[in-house]
Amino acid sequence: MLGRGALSFPTCLVLSSAILFLSQLMACSFNPCVEVIPNITYRCMDLNLSGVPAEIPPSTENLDLSFNPLVSLTSNYFSEVPELRLLDLTRCHIQTIEDYAFKDLHKLLTLILTANPLQHLGPTAFYGLASLQRLIAVEDDISSLADLPIGHLHTLQELNVANNQVDSLKLPGYFSHLSLLRFLSLKSNRISSISTGDLAALQGEKKHNLTLVLSLNDIKCIQPGSFEGILLHELSLRACFENTGLMKACIQGLAGLQVNRLVLGEFRNIGRVEDFSNGLLDGLCQVQLQEFVFISFQRFDNCTDTLFDCLVNASTIRLVDLSLDQVSAVPTASRIHHLEFNTCKFIEVPAKKLSSFKELRVLRITNSKYLTGFREKFKDLPNLEVLDLSVNRLSFIQCCDSYLKRIPKLKHLNLSFNSIISVTGGLNITELVSLDFRHSKLNDFGSFPVFHCLGKLIYLDISYTSSHIASQCTFSGLKSLQVLKMAGNSFQDNNLGNSLMNLTQLLTLDVSSCKLTQVSPSTFKSLTKLQELNISHNKLLAFDPLAYKPLQALTVLDFSSNQLTVLTEKAMESLPSCLVHLDLSYNLFDCSCNHLSFLKWAKEHGELLKSTQLMVCNNPVHMQNMSVLSFDLSSCHLSPVEWVMSVSVPFAGILFVILIYKYYFLLYYGLVLHSGCRRYTDRNDTYDAFVIHSSKDIEWVRKELAEKLEGGMPPFQLCLHYRDFIPGVPITTNIIQEGFLSSRRVIAVISNHFMESKWCSFELEIAQSWQFVDGKASLIMIVLEEVDKVLLRRKLGLSRYLRRNTYLEWRDQEISRHLFWRQLRTALLDDKT
Amino acid sequence: VKMFNSPILLLVLFYLRLSTEWPTHTVCKENNLEIYYKSCDPLQDFAFSIDQCANILTNTFNIRAAMILRHSITELFLNVNLMLNGKSVLGYSKKLCEPNGHRFLFCGKKKGEHIYYEGPVKLGIHAIPKGVFKVSVKLNNGDHLTVACAEFTITRYIQQ
Missing domain, CATH: 1.20.5 (Single alpha-helices involved in coiled-coils or other helix-helix interfaces)
Structure with a gap:
């Protein structure tokens, strides 16, 4: 063994190096580009490619060649893929793009050149890109916009040159030709000053849609007048200023700018401006703006004292991620109609102060993890329509009437994702159209009607509010309600009952995850307009056709994650005709042949059923987790x-x-x-003769025959059916067993009665055939009286027998009787042992 | 000899697989505290450092991290798990980037871009108990793709 082990060591070495080599070779020679969409989209990321792989079909529209060492793009580099719409050349070590490199890509919409150390760009490098809309040249060592030979790209809408070394905002003259340009990012460049005339190329009628991002440039100076007469959609100047003084001065340099949205501020953890000092934003008085966004500004020692000074003419103000813990001063007159505080540090809803914004239509205070109290009441906000207090930690006791009654036009109230809302204060907000409480714990709700006055409410979301609906009139008064979402709550007796009776206008209902075990036949009675029903994640065992019958307008039904084993034929028939989306996944289907009609129906309705791959069998055991649709119907056919x-x-x-x-x-x-009559005949005969006679001749048989033969000398033992047949045994068995098999001879008593009896003729027939089989004359015929000739002729076998065989005749004379007995005795004595 | 080939092959393949693991980097090595990390993203390693390890115990400390993005991070989720015997015993998750409202500098960056982050971190605990801890840190984007993945090993000694 040791020897073998020692021998195998060099083998191991060779083998391992061979495999290493092979694996390297495989990585180089095989380029398994991922085929995302056949013939359309291919991803060849990080495959050590040095060109467009040969297997990429010419029809390809989206090609990702990122992280490959292409190094240099020569002319007509992409001639094999002329249909491209998107080309991703991120981190391809491209230093040189020669003239006409993209010449064939007339249809290209997006060109991504992120993170390439571009050193040489041919003057006609981008020729041929007749449709190009987006050019991403982030981290490309670009030092001047003038170096980019893109003046001819008239279709360009987005130019992103972030993270480069551009040190001047002086826009080259060709920008005046880029009339469709919507987005220009010069984020993280080296622009330190902006001078008059830098943006001259933007002056013109068409340019008011441009978004200009200058964030993360270390701007030291903005020459007043630089933005004079410039019309922008958005200007972003985040983290551009070293300190408060510089920021204040530079904002003053924006004078004359007309902009829809101005974004100022910094980034989380990049705070260079020491303080929001008085007058920091004074320069904005010279700027015409619609929307002002102030984001991630950490030092707010003097609150909002001067914050709104120059913003009174703006319509929208969004304050995002500010360490602002209270509203101190507010303008007495402003045109602000949309005010938003996102991720600020309020502890209480500053309702009193905010009530000064008389023009306010939308007020949002969201995402504040310190905001727990709502104690102040709003005062006269005559125009406010939207109040959004979602995703805070509010404990709102005695919501909502007294706090909101001075907001007469309130239409949308969002209190979702808070701690506790107690609705004991009543909801007397008559104009309310939408109300959202989801994921806030609703106290004191479910047992009495709180929505009584909300006749105009269309949208109500009380999902996951720990509500328990105990009263039938919980939703009474909601006569306009169209959408009711109440997933994750519970109902009395886990039954929907009649709680939805008043909601006649309802279009969408979500009662998923409500622990439901039952749906009453009358539950949906008034929901004739309902279009979408989500009743998933409950514990329903059956689909009761009667209950769902009123839902004739239903188009979407989600019945997934219940405990349904089958849809009965009635249920299948009663499904609304306009249903287009039926989800029955995650139920406990029984895929046995008993439910063939359902399984067949499911196969035929593959388009109606959604998430069909999750519709699996639970029963029988051998089919568990098999898709219901893959059930083999023929396995049930014979x-x-x-x-x-x-x-x-x-x-x-x-x-x-x-x-x-x-x-x-x-x-x-x-x-x-x-089976051998021998066996039977060999046995000792019990009787000397079996008497076949009609029961009407019984008198003669008993008195004459039996008496004479059994009482005479020697005595004969007769088998008489009335006496010797064993009860409880079929007559035929008795005839054979007791009669023929146990007797040596058979005596047939022929009379008119005999011929009329079926049993007698039957017995006679057997006797005849027995005689034939046995081969001896064992049948003795006694003709009792003058037989009716006509009858006799009819019994063909008997008449023939009588004609051919000797028989005994019973006569009245004494002498012939004597003869009769002697003959009979002789016949019976024959071979008697 | 043939008999040995398949185990050898397996061994070699296993070795190849192992060799794709990233090396363990040292963050801190002080008298009472050692911190190491290893990237668990099969695509790449990344750089990470803590300015002054002693500060970890004084609540807020500065970290620096750098990497190249393999996926865009218009949305970014952070998941931190304290592992004990391979199982997570304590979890923390946070949404760092949202499609609109990029609070962090790196939010909204696209595939291929370089990220360098420098900033303070609060641990939220006042003392690290004695023992060896494994902490798994994962960053996922909105498409649930792994942006970064690291396993930290923190060893805390209590000095007599």
Whole structure:
């Protein structure tokens, strides 16, 4: 073993180095680009490629070649893929782009050149890009906009040259030709000053849609007049200023600018301006702006004392991520109609101060993790329509009437994602259209009608509010309600009951995750307009067709994650005709052949059913987790042979039984004959003779025959059916067993009665055939009286027998009687042992 | 000899697989505290340092991290888990970037861009108890793709 191990060591070395080599080779020679969409989208990221791989089809529209060492783009580099719409050349070590490199890409919309150390760009490098809309040249060592040969790209809408070494905002003349340009980012460059005339190329009628991002440039100076007469959609100047003084001065340099949105501020953890000192934003008085965004500014020692001074003419103010803990001064007159405090540090809703913004239509105070109290009341906000206090930590006791009653036009109230809302104060806000309480704990709700006055409410969201709906009239008064979302709550007896009775206008209802076990037949009675119903994540065992019948307008039904085993035929029939989306995933389907009609229906309605791959069988065990739609219907169908078998086998069985019943005697008799009469004949004969007679001749048999033969000398033992047949055994069995098999001779007493009796003729027939099988004359005929000739002729066998064989006749004369007995005794004595 | 080939092959493959693991970097090595980290992102390693390890115990400390993005981070989620025997016993998650309102400098950066972050971090605990801790840090973007992944090993000694 040791020797072997030692031997294998060099093998191991060779093998491992070979594998290493092979793996390297594989990485180089095979380029398994990911085919995201066949013939359209390919991702060849980080594959050590040095060009467009040969296997990329010419129809490709989106090609990701990022992280490959292309190094240099020569002319007509992309001639094999002329259909490209998007080309990603991120981090491809591209230093040189030669003339006409993109010549064939007439349809290219987006060119990404992020993080390439561009050193040489041919003057016609971007020729041919006739449709280019987005050019991303981030981190490309670009030192001047003038170096970019893009003046001819008239279709360009977005130019991103962030993180470069551009040191001047002097826009080259070609910008005046880029009439469609909407977005220009010069973020994180080296622009230190902005001078008059730098933006001259933007002066013109068409340029008012441009967003200019200058954030993260270390701006020391903005020459007054630089922005004079400039019209922008947005100007972003975040973290551009070293200190408060510089910021104040530079903002003054914006004088004359007309802008829809101005974004000032810094970034989280990049705070260079020491303080929001008085007059910091004074320069904004010279700027015409619609929306002002102030973001991530950490030092707010004097609150809002001068914050709004030059903003009274703006319409929208968004204050995001400021360490602002209270509103101190507010303008007495302003045109601000949209005010937002996002991620600020308020402890209480500053309702009193904010009530001074008389023009306010939208007020949002959101994402404040310190905001817990709502104690002040709003005073006269005649125009306020939207009040959004979501995602705070509010404990709002006695919501909402007294706090909000001075906001007469309030239409939208959002108190979602807070701590506790107690609605004991009543909701008397008659104009309210939408109300959102989701994920806030609702106290004192569910047992009495709080929405009574909200006749105009259209949208109500009380999802996950820990509500327990105990009263039928919880939703009474909501006569306009169209959307009710109340997932994650609970109902009395886990039954929807009649709580939704008043909601006649409802279009959308979400009662998912409500622990429901039952839906009453009358629950949806008044919801005839309902279009979307989500009743998923409950514990419903059945789909009651009666309950869902009123929902004739339903288009979307989500019944997933319940405990449904099957849809009954009635349920399938009662599904609304306009249903287009039915989700039955995550139920406990029973995929046995008993439910063939459902399984068949599911297969036929693949378009209606959603998330079908999650519709799996739970039963029977061997089919667990198999898709319901993959159920093999033919496994329940019988093959033609099986069908014929299944029909014919019982039929044959029944026929067999009938035949046995009908021919029991024949069969039994045949059996006896076949299995050897010898066995039977060998046995000791119990009787000397078996008497076949009609029961109407019983008198004669008993008085004459039995008395004479059994009482005479020697005595004969007769087998008489009325005396010797064993009760409880079929007559035929008795005839064979007791009669023929146990007797040596058979005496037939022929009379008119005999010929009329079926049993007698039957017994006679057996006796005859027995005689034939046995081969000896064991049958003794006694003709009792003058037999009716007509009857005799009819009994063909008997008349022939009588004609051919000797028989005894019973006569009235004494002498012939004597003869009769002697003959009979002789016949019986024959071979008696 | 053939008998040995397949185990050897497996061994070699295993070795190859192991070799793609990133090296363990040292962040702190002081008398009473050692911190190491290793990238668990199969695509790349990253750089991370703490300005003064002693400051970790005084609540706020400065970190520096640098990496190249393999995925855009218009949205970014941070998940930190304290691991004990391979299982998470304490978790913390936070949304760092939102599509609108980029509070952090790096928010909104795209694939291929370079990230350098420098800033204070608050641990929120006043003392690190004695023992060895593993902390898993994951950054995912809005498409649930891994932006960065690291496993930190923190060893705390209590000096007599």
